[in-house]
Amino acid sequence: MAVVTAKWTIEDYHRMIAAGILANRQVELLNGEIIEMAPEGTPHxxxxxxxxxxxxxxxxxxxxxxxxxxxxxxxxxxxPEPDIAIVALHPIEVYLQHHPYPDDIFWLIEFSDSSLSKDLEEKSRIYAAAGIREYWVINLRIMKLIVFRSPVDGNYQSSITLETGTIAPLAFPDLSISIDRLLGRSTG
Known part of the structure; x- marks a missing residue:
């Protein structure tokens, strides 16, 4: 007989949080599973x-x-709890009712060292399946930015790796974001 893992719904997860079952635990819900998050190191x-x-x-x-x-x-x-989510400027009443949904999200950023494979694989698929147009992973091991774009059928169709220069997010093509600043090379 095959072993089947019970999956949690978002409603189950919220009830556990409200009941205090997950108090003092750094967890996130990924594909119906409650996953421990790695402790955040000082560089991260x-x-x-x-x-x-x-x-x-x-x-x-x-x-x-x-x-x-x-x-x-x-x-x-x-x-999930991405390191940075750039979201729509809704009135507080909206975010008091629910966390941002995919339609509210412009792009997501993860800073990654010990969680690199999870961020590049599992989270990438989850975000693509949800239709998140743009997802950035900052690889702290080699100090490079990996940009995922164009989600189709649970996978991003475009992936580029950058280590210097600027980038314009899809949601704000008129912005010029310094990759050096994101990678902590310049604070000016």
Whole structure:
């Protein structure tokens, strides 16, 4: 007889959170499974904080920059917590009702070292299946930015790796984001 793992729904997950079952646990829901998140090392924390501050300064009032907060992907029973989510500027009442849905998300960013394979594989597929147009992974091992775009059938059709220069996100093609700033090479 095959062993079948029970999958959790987003509603189950929210009930566990409300009941305090997951209190003091760093977890996220991925494809119906509650996954422990790796502890955040100092480089990860420093780079993601600097990038969040930088993105806030250049986006201004065009989008909200959420750091390490949940997003809800109903189609995959997933509620991951990306390092940075650039989302629509809805009134607070909207985000009091639910975490950002895919239609609210402009792009996502993960800073990755110990979780690199999970971020490049599992999370990439989850985000593509949810229709997230753009997903960036900053590989802290080799200090490069990997940009995924054009989700089709659960996979991104485009992937490029950058280590310098600038990039314009799909949602804001008039912006010029410094890759050096994202990689912590320049704070000017």
């Amino acid at each position: 924390a420093a780079y993601s904080q600097e990038a969040g501050d930088y993105l806030r300064s250049i986006l201004g009032r065009r989008a909200k920059v959420r750091e390490a907060k949940p997003i809800t992907l109903l189609n995959s029973a997933s509620e």
